[in-house]
Amino acid sequence: MESITPEVLRPIRTLGPIAWLRRNLFNNWYNVVLTFIVLGVIYKVLIGLINFLLQANWDPVTTRPVLYLVGQYPAEELWRIGLAVFIISFLFGISWGNWGDLVQTFAYLIIAGSAAAAFIPSTIISVSWPVRIFFLVNITLVFVGRAVGRSRFGKPRTILILWLISLPIVIILIYGFAQSEFMPVVLTTLWGGLMVNLLLAAIGIAASFPVGVILALGRRSSLPVLRWFCIGFIEIVRGVPLITILFMASIILPLFLPGDIRIDRLIRALIGITMFSAAYMAENIRGGLQAIPLGQYDAAKAIGLNSTLTTLLIILPQAIRLVIPAIVGQFIALFKDTTLVLIVGLLEILGVGKAILGGNPQWVTSQTEVYLFVAAAFWVFTFSLSRSSRHLEKALGVGER
Amino acid sequence: MKQREGRIPILTYQGIPLWRDDRVIKGVVQVVSAIIVVGFLYFFISNILTAAENRGLALGFDFLSEAAGFPIGESVFIQYDPSMSFGQAFAVGLLNTLKVSLIGVVFATLVGIIVGVARLSTNWLLRSIAGVYIEIVRNVPLLVLLFFIFFGVFQQLPDVQNSFAIGDLIFLNQRGVYMAWYLTTGSTVTWAIILAAAFILAMIAFVILGSYQVRTGRSTYPGWIALGILIGLPIIGWFILPEQPLNLDLPVLGKFNFVGGLTLTTQFTALLIGLIFYTGAFIAEIVRAGIQAVSKGQVEAAKSIGLKPMQSLRLVIFPQALRVVIPPLISQYLNLTKNSSLAIAIGYPDMFAVGRIMINQAGRAVPVFIMIMVTYLLLSLTYSVILNLYNRRIAFVER
Secondary structure, three states, X not given: OOOOOOOOOOOOOXXXXXXXXXXXOOOOHHHHHXXXXXXXXXXXXXXXXXXXHHHOOOHHHHOOHHHHHHEOOOHHHHHHHHHHHHHHHHHHHHHHHHHOHHHHHXXXXXXXXXXXXXXXXXXXXXXXXXXXXXXXXXXXHHHHHHXXXXXXXXXXXXXXXXXXXXXXXXXXXXXXXXXXXXXXXXXXXXXXXXXXXXHHHHHHHHHHHHHHHHHHHHHOOOOHHHHHHHHHHHHHHHHOOHHHHHHHHHHHHHHHOOOOXXXXXXXXXXXHHHHHHHHHHHHHHHHHHHOXXXXXXXXXXXXXXXXXXXXXXXXXXXXXXXHHHHHHHHHHHHHHHHHHHHHHOOOEHHHHHHHHHHHOHHHHHXXXXXXXXXXXXXXXXXHHHHHHHHHHHHHHOOOOO | XXXXXXOOHHHOOOOOOHHHOHHHHHHHHHHHHHHHHHHHHHHHHHHHHHHHHHHOOOOOOHHHHOEOOOOOOOOOOOOOOOOOEHHHHHHHHHHHHHHHHHHHXXXXXXXXXXXXXXXXXXXXXXXXXXXXXXXXXXXXXXXXXXXXXXXXHHHHOOOHHHOEEEOOOEEEEOOEEEEOEEEEOOOHHHHHHHHHHHHHHHHHHHHHHHHHHHHHOOOOOHHHHHHHHHHHHHHHHHHHOOOOOEEEEOOEEXXXXXXXXXXXXXXXXXHHXXXXXXXXXXHHHHHHHHHHHOOHHHHHHHHHOXXXXXXXXXXXXXXXXXXXXXXXXXXXXXXXXXXXXXXXXXXXXXXXXXXXXXXXXHOOHHHHHHHHHHHHHHHHHHHHHHHHHHHHHHHHHXX
16 A cells, blocks of 8 residues: 655765665675676676677668668658658657657657668768758757647647547558559558558557447447457457467458458458457456446436446546556557568568568578667667656556545 | 326426437347347358358368378477378467477566566666566567577577587587487386375475474474475485486487487477567566565564565565466466467467468368467466466455
8 A cells, every 4th residue: 555645755865886886786695696697697798799799790771771661662752751750750749849758758769760860871871861851850840849839739639639630641641642643552562661560550559449449338338239249359359369360351351251352461451450459458448447436427327418428428538548558558569569460471670671681692691680670670669658658657647546 | 108297287297208218229229239240240151151152162170181291390299290180280280389388388487587586686786687688578579589589599500510509418500409308217107206205295294394383383394304305205216226217318419410318499499488588578577566566564574573584575475476466477378378379480380380381281261260269269268267266266365
């Protein structure tokens, strides 16, 4: 049990470096032994790492940066992705200005990434001047957005609506229009790289949210047909690995449809991901629903709301607020799981790495570098996500009541 | 609804209109949802039946007794060869899944407990290293980790002639891991019986001496005596028996490859290591949270009645932490089992990978898929039954 009264702050005491060492590393005999063992291990690992880095050949990564980012997206259409990046960066800027800590990590991530791309020496990765300028503009946009977010235009509701409409706009930008000279359709077979991971995770979580809400409500419903269908769906999906769901969506689903309907491969993967994510989302939201005190239902009844309105206006808003951190956690897991679409043949970032290695036998000894790079790319994203999720938990005050 | 008579006509009760009557709404929603569910099922099933007719898609399970005709890299218990049936091939895959999952669960728990306790160590360096490990591994997708281990490490190992060796005991090379193992002799069974007897005797001694100590307050050293029996008896047995019960079997480099010892394929080892370290990081966080969930007062109370640190860990902290730890731990075990399906990406023949080949070989996508899904669901069900049994047991203990 945590105490209700705030803790009285202890007087701050600073330790000298030697006293600190004494206290934290050498306070008794077994800690002395442990310290030396750990130091030995760290030494060994560092030496190994330095040796590896000295001999490492990063060519499979540095000579094809675009492939890792967007796959085989045609070069003359790349400006569309650039525009999408601008929109996202600007929105992150606005959110940063308005919400502060919550999105700060992402704003820093965009700024650091853009700065790295803008100033990287041409000897490492050759980046053309327009691209460097693009990244500098991108940094500026983040700060412009921040200023806008701080001004009177930045209202949380407006920002949320902007985010919601940005997703379809970004998708349309990347996909293009049929019979358009200006923005021709770029087939999803050419999409790839980190862009696919991010898109799959973002669309997957956005699409699974309404489905998850319906499933969660259905599972708690008093109507047996609805309840058993929802329980069946949730438990079956949660009981099998994601790959089986992905395979089902990409191999079995076409069999279940009339012969003349063909679904795009990316869409099929997305259907699988959404189904999978919706089942977990439903369980998260159900957790939130269960945490709502019964008094809320009674109060809603007392002011004359029927069960539909009670759910929509009173229960769901509170329940969703409670489970936002859990949804962020689910987004992190889903983002990591998007690598699995490689097994059904989509070229997401890991698949790009594998394909580059497969197409260039001269790099067979550089596999370590490629996968280390992909791992690092994922790490940067998921680590910052989990950091901001901690801020979010604090801001929402979840678990403190 | 019938209109009721009232003195003042304005206040006449009209009854609830149909569209706001909860019972009516519920009935309608019930019927509509039933129609939607049945409609969906009908749509899918009729489509697959037409597809079965038009495209010659077979739906039966009769193919399971036909010869599989494809090789499988490794198998346990069943000596598999391509002339065996599809059903047996599937069983080989299932056993491979169980093998990697069970070994993975044991070692992931070990890694998790060690790292979780290290995370709370008073030693700053150890604590930080454990934290770094957890933060690195948890934020990288398992598939990337597996690719890194398999392609980035195991495929980069030297060839057989220049194996990376740890003494004479373990050899690592591109083809696999070769470890020293044991050989059974004529006395092995007898020695195993002695081992079991020692274990039972030690348990009995521990319980009897322990209860005597509690009753009389006199020190009987139950732990030490039980340990002595547990170690002493097998050692005596080892030397008394006519033959040495177990012989060391060292891997020795032959003409083309290593002979003797235990051989593990690189696919299996990479998958196992990936699963262990990935799940281990999650388990470590569970263990840490569980230990931290035990309130400080309990630790202080244990200290005040004179328990030593190890005793308070064993008698006070662990039993209480266990309640918080076990439920999420079991769901991590389930995750590990499900994650073992990533084997297909690095070529370990688990159930999913074998099923995938069966779909290509037999052309029966739907039946094979049903088999895979049902098997995974049964595995999940097993885990949740264990979890429920445990929850019921601790619910009993709770006040």
